[in-house]
Amino acid sequence: MSPLVLTLLYVPADRVGRARKALASPAGVVILDLEDAVAPAAKDAAREAVPSLVAEAPGRAVQVRVNAAATPWGADDLAMVAGLPAAVSVRVPKVETAADVAAVREVVGERDVHVLIETAAGVEAAYLVASAPGVASIGLGEADLASDLGVVDGDGLAWCRQRLVVAARAAGLPPPAMAVWTDLADADGLAASCRDGRRLGFVGRAAIHPEQLAVIEAAFRPSADEVARANEVVAAVDAAARAGSGTAVLPGGRFVDVAMVEQARRVLDLAARPGHPG
Known part of the structure; x- marks a missing residue:
C-alpha cells in the first residue's frame, strides 16, 4: 500500500515560476498539471516544461496530471510522462474502466497510476478501477462529476464520496484524498469541509494554493x-x-x-x- 499523504498541491505546468515555488513547498506531493489549470493554447508549453521541472527537483514526490485520452493532448502527454524518471507518477482524469488504466500503463510503464473518477460510469466501476494493476490511489474530480450528475452542491456527492472510500479500502489502496476546495478566501470553510471528509474516511486533500496546506494538515492530524x-x-x-x-x-x-x-x-x-x- 502506498504511504499516506496529507497534502497534494496542484500547479499549472506552464507557469514555471509558480511550479518551482510549489516544488519547494512543504506539500506532500506536487501535481504538475497539464489539464484543467492549463488553457488549450498553453498545453504544448506546459508539456514541454515538465521534464526540466522534474529534473530540477530530484527526489521530490511528483505526479503529472495528464489530459484525458479523448482530448487532442492526451496521447502526447502520456508519451512525455513515459520518458520521465520512474518515480514520477501519473494522475489520470476521467477514468471509467480498468481498461482505461491498462491503456495508460501500456504507454507509461510500471510507474504508479493515480486515478480520478469524474463520471457516473466511473463511480459505478470504482472498485474495478481501484483494483486494476498499477493503480496507487483513486480520487474524485468533483466539479466534473457534479456536472455529469446534475447535482447543485457538494451534498449531492455524499454517496459518491462514501462509495470511493469503500472502493479504495476493498481494493487495498490508501484512503482517498479529498478534492480541491476552490474558495481561497474561505479557510474556515476549508477546515470544516476537511473535518467532514475525515469523518467519511478520507485522509488528506488536494490544494490549489500553498496557503491551504497548513489548514489541511491541521484538519487531518489527530488531536x-x-x-x-x-x-x-x-x-x-x-x-x-x-x-x-x-x-x-x-x-x-x-x-x-x-x-x-x-x-x-x-x-x-x-x-x-x-x-x-x-
Missing part, C-alpha cells in the same frame, strides 16, 4: 486526545503480549478488539508524519 487514546490501546496490547495473554484491557476495564488496534495504529501513523512548518 492530542486521539493520540492519547491510541497510545493507551497499543500499550494495553503490548502489556498483554508481554504477559502471555491474548486479552488486552484498557485502564477503565474495556476490552481491546482487533478493530480498535488497527484504528489506533492508523492514528499514531498520521500523528507521526512530518508536520507542516506553517
Whole structure:
C-alpha cells in the first residue's frame, strides 16, 4: 500500500515560476498539471516544461496530471510522462474502466497510476478501477462529476464520496484524498469541509494554493486526545503480549478488539508524519 499523504498541491505546468515555488513547498506531493489549470493554447508549453521541472527537483514526490485520452493532448502527454524518471507518477482524469488504466500503463510503464473518477460510469466501476494493476490511489474530480450528475452542491456527492472510500479500502489502496476546495478566501470553510471528509474516511486533500496546506494538515492530524487514546490501546496490547495473554484491557476495564488496534495504529501513523512548518 502506498504511504499516506496529507497534502497534494496542484500547479499549472506552464507557469514555471509558480511550479518551482510549489516544488519547494512543504506539500506532500506536487501535481504538475497539464489539464484543467492549463488553457488549450498553453498545453504544448506546459508539456514541454515538465521534464526540466522534474529534473530540477530530484527526489521530490511528483505526479503529472495528464489530459484525458479523448482530448487532442492526451496521447502526447502520456508519451512525455513515459520518458520521465520512474518515480514520477501519473494522475489520470476521467477514468471509467480498468481498461482505461491498462491503456495508460501500456504507454507509461510500471510507474504508479493515480486515478480520478469524474463520471457516473466511473463511480459505478470504482472498485474495478481501484483494483486494476498499477493503480496507487483513486480520487474524485468533483466539479466534473457534479456536472455529469446534475447535482447543485457538494451534498449531492455524499454517496459518491462514501462509495470511493469503500472502493479504495476493498481494493487495498490508501484512503482517498479529498478534492480541491476552490474558495481561497474561505479557510474556515476549508477546515470544516476537511473535518467532514475525515469523518467519511478520507485522509488528506488536494490544494490549489500553498496557503491551504497548513489548514489541511491541521484538519487531518489527530488531536492530542486521539493520540492519547491510541497510545493507551497499543500499550494495553503490548502489556498483554508481554504477559502471555491474548486479552488486552484498557485502564477503565474495556476490552481491546482487533478493530480498535488497527484504528489506533492508523492514528499514531498520521500523528507521526512530518508536520507542516506553517
